Amino acid sequence: xxxxxxxxxxxxxxxxxxxxxxxxxxxxxxxxxxxxxxxxxxxxxxxxxxxxxxxxxxxxxxxxxxxxxxxxxxxxxxxxxxxxxxxxxxxxxxxxxxxxxxxxxxxxxxxxxxxxxxxxxxxxxxxxxxxxxxxxxxxxxxxxxxxxxxxxxxxxxxxxxxxxxxxxxxxxxxxxxxxxxxxxxxxxxxxxxxxxxxxxxxxxxxxxxxxxxxxxxxxxxxxxxxxxxxxxxxxxxxxxxxxxxxx
Amino acid sequence: xxxxxxxxxxxxxxxxxxxxxxxxxxxxxxxxxxxxxxxxxxxxxxxxxxxxxxxxxxxxxxxxxxxxxxxxxxxxxxxxxxxxxxxxxxxxxxxxxxxxxxxxxxxxxxxxxxxxxxxxxxxxxxxxxxxxxxxxxxxxxxxxxxxxxxxxxxxxxxxxxxxxxxxxxxxxxxxxxxxxxxxxxxxxxxxxxxxxxxxxxxxxxxxxxxxxxxxxxxxxxxxxxxxxxxxxxxxxxxxxxxxxxxxxxxxxxxxxxxxxxxxxxxxxxxxxxxxxxxxxxxxxxxxxxxxxxxxxxxxxxxxxxxxxxxxxxxxxxxxxxxxxxxxxxxxx
Numbered sequence: 007x008x009x010x011x012x013x014x015x016x017x018x019x020x021x022x023x024x025x026x027x028x029x030x031x032x033x034x035x036x037x038x039x040x041x042x043x044x045x046x047x048x049x050x051x052x053x054x055x056x057x058x059x060x061x062x063x064x065x066x067x068x069x070x071x072x073x074x075x076x077x078x079x080x081x082x083x084x085x086x087x088x089x090x091x092x093x094x095x096x097x098x099x100x101x102x103x104x105x106x107x108x109x110x111x112x113x114x115x116x117x118x119x120x121x122x123x124x125x126x127x128x129x130x131x132x133x134x135x136x137x138x139x140x141x142x143x144x145x146x147x148x149x150x151x152x153x154x155x156x157x158x159x160x161x162x163x164x165x166x167x168x169x170x171x172x173x174x175x176x177x178x179x180x181x182x183x184x185x186x187x188x189x190x191x192x193x194x195x196x197x198x199x200x201x202x203x204x205x206x207x208x209x210x211x212x213x214x215x216x217x218x219x220x221x222x223x224x225x226x227x228x229x230x231x232x233x234x235x236x237x238x239x240x241x242x243x244x245x246x247x248x249x250x251x252x253x
Numbered sequence: 254x255x256x257x258x259x260x261x262x263x264x265x266x267x268x269x270x271x272x273x274x275x276x277x278x279x280x281x282x283x284x285x286x287x288x289x290x291x292x293x294x295x296x297x298x299x300x301x302x303x304x305x306x307x308x309x310x311x312x313x314x315x316x317x318x319x320x321x322x323x324x325x326x327x328x329x330x331x332x333x334x335x336x337x338x339x340x341x342x343x344x345x346x347x348x349x350x351x352x353x354x355x356x357x358x359x360x361x362x363x364x365x366x367x368x369x370x371x372x373x374x375x376x377x378x379x380x381x382x383x384x385x386x387x388x389x390x391x392x393x394x395x396x397x398x399x400x401x402x403x404x405x406x407x408x409x410x411x412x413x414x415x416x417x418x419x420x421x422x423x424x425x426x427x428x429x430x431x432x433x434x435x436x437x438x439x440x441x442x443x444x445x446x447x448x449x450x451x452x453x454x455x456x457x458x459x460x461x462x463x464x465x466x467x468x469x470x471x472x473x474x475x476x477x478x479x480x481x482x483x484x485x486x487x488x489x490x491x492x493x494x495x496x497x498x499x500x501x502x503x504x505x506x507x508x509x510x511x512x513x514x515x516x517x518x519x520x521x522x523x524x525x526x527x528x529x530x531x532x533x534x535x536x537x538x539x540x541x542x543x544x545x546x547x548x549x550x551x552x553x554x555x556x557x558x559x560x561x562x563x564x565x566x567x568x569x570x571x572x573x574x575x576x577x578x579x580x581x582x583x584x585x
Contacts, residue, residue, distance in 0.1 A: 087578035112571065123582050125556060128575055 331510025411482025
């Protein structure tokens with residue numbers, strides 16, 4: 007049994023793999039995970055496996071946003087982008103593609119050629135193309151994130167500069183009287199505009215889309231409209247990093 | 254005691270010494286003080302926008318808090334144009350500002366004119382400037398030797414290299430003491446060398462290009478991850494790495510204030526010579542040099558990681574993640 011653990015900014019994802027097969031997985035809210043199951047001893051994160059109900063004696067490999075902040079006691083740690091690359095190769099069986107991972111707080115674009123990461127871009131400071139941005143914007147529009155992910159027609163033009171500016175801009179557009187669906191489509195469109203330059207720079211005809219935002223079908227369709235690419239959604243987009251740890 | 258005079262970046266410092274004054278590079282003063290973040294906060298309290306480079310804000314407060322500094326040479330062309338407004342806010346606070354412009358097209362006549370005006374203003378002549386050039390070149394030679402000991406012999410680490418070179422903008426106001434400091438590094442390197450303490454020859458070899466970092470732990474972090482910085486681009490330029498007798502030519506060959514293309518030629522030459530595996534291009538948030546990153550990426554032969562820094566302090570988790578990924582990619 008191998009456990010792969012992705013310590014993300016919004017969720018901690020754990021996958022349990024046996025003989026190269028995914029047998030189980032869990033997702034925890036990041037804050038709750040650290041609060042309820044973890045404590046820091048000499049700079050290392052000690053996780054209470056018993057309380058988590060995880061199988062004992064399994065090899066644990068972790069990665070993720072928390073990787074630099076905490077080292078998991080008794081576990082191996084691998085760089086985040088390596089984990090995502092490995093996860094995508096494992097899940098798709100492809101060796102030449104561009105990986106687009108849109109997570110809770112950040113975006114990553116990784117060019118994979120011959121089964122190796124050859125270049126990458128990540129957003130720097132701003133969370134404007136992330137899941138957190140979509141959650142905030144959905145809240146402003148009083149709709150849930152899943153419903154927002156279905157809106158792609160007649161997108162209202164919104165700036166793609168910054169998540170915080172975006173919110174006040176969106177409120178301004180609501181007052182203008184645009185239909186909610188068009189505003190939601192505009193929100194999805196800003197994500198595409200943010201990642202489009204990175205995908206052009208690290209272009210491959212196949213884009214493997216992972217992270218929580220990959221569940222947004224409007225963004226997937228808009229990506230295929232904006233660029234000559236085929237967007238592939240692996241079976242477990244959100245677990246991709248954790249899977250990459252366990253393979 | 255001689256008058257001190259502030260600098261916003263490297264200028265022909267021979268002129269300042271020849272005029273009997275002590276140059277003080279405000280950047281070094283700012284970043285080595287106890288709490289550089291507080292200086293940035295104070296500039297913001299004075300009304301500097303949040304979306305302006307942290308170096309500019311740090312320089313603003315640094316100068317105002319140094320009572321011995323009531324005169325500054327500010328580079329109005331060849332560095333950041335935010336300097337113009339920086340100068341103006343200093344002027345309002347009663348500081349005497351002396352502008353200096355590096356001509357964008359590296360025109361020798363215009364550069365000479367700029368230097369002569371500065372000499373006239375400070376009270377220096379060509380004879381004394383020539384004498385100081387010879388003296389400073391002796392000190393610079395030691396900085397160049399430290400640079401060689403970094404990339405060729407592998408017995409000086411990237412951070413020590415950075416500090417030794419970056420300080421050549423003003424020689425800490427005391428070239429004799431600075432020379433002794435450099436001698437100390439060379440002696441230490443010789444000891445390391447005889448004890449076989451050269452750095453890991455298998456380590457990933459990095460170039461650091463762009464302005465010196467505002468973050469405090471970039472070098473130590475990179476080296477803790479098993480890589481070595483063997484080229485500090487702009488810092489090396491501050492140490493005038495040319496065997497050039499003519500002072501006008503020296504400041505024409507100095508790449509930093511001119512176009513990105515001159516810098517890229519220098520970078521590519523050194524990347525090849527020093528067998529560099531990858532480049533870290535550091536830029537400040539909100540800096541025009543983030544645009545130049547486009548060109549740099551197109552014209553260099555090895556992979557580039559662009560890092561962005563905003564305020565003083567340690568690297569944030571995202572930057573560390575990106576460095577990890579970059580080194581992981583290069584090592585494989």
